[in-house]
Amino acid sequence: MGAIAVDNERLLLVRRGHGPAAGLWSVPGGRVETGEMLVEAVVRELAEETGLEGVADRFVGWVERIGDGYHYVILDFVVTILDPREPVAGADAAEAAWVPLDEVVERGLVDGLAEFLHEHGIIRVIATD
Secondary structure (H helix, E strand, O other): OEEEOEEOOEEEEEEEOOOOOOOOEEOOEOOOOOOOOHHHHHHHHHHHHHOOOEEEEEEEEEEEEEEOOEEEEEEEEEEEEOOOOOOOOOOOEEEEEEEEHHHHHHOOEOOOHHHHHHHOOOOOOOOOO
């Protein structure tokens, strides 16, 4: 699950602390627990990784990530943050930050995230000069 949260022309990002994407920036998210609904998982992961509470609004899209020893199917949802204060990294996140939309691609993003965000109208550009 992935939480796409935009507030005041900023996107909420976390720098992964573990797993295949450790050290790279992504939207908050993680796995669905047994018996958990998708929207419950996305808001739980959001809170665990950023300390922020949110409400899942709509499904945006999905991607697959396949690597050595893993195959993830990631479902991303737009979420509304109830109190868009500064995030605090927790759980699997090494850092959490609100990043201006025009600076998102300057971060070291996980593979395919810039293209996904651009394709779904979240960011305007996918590369910097």
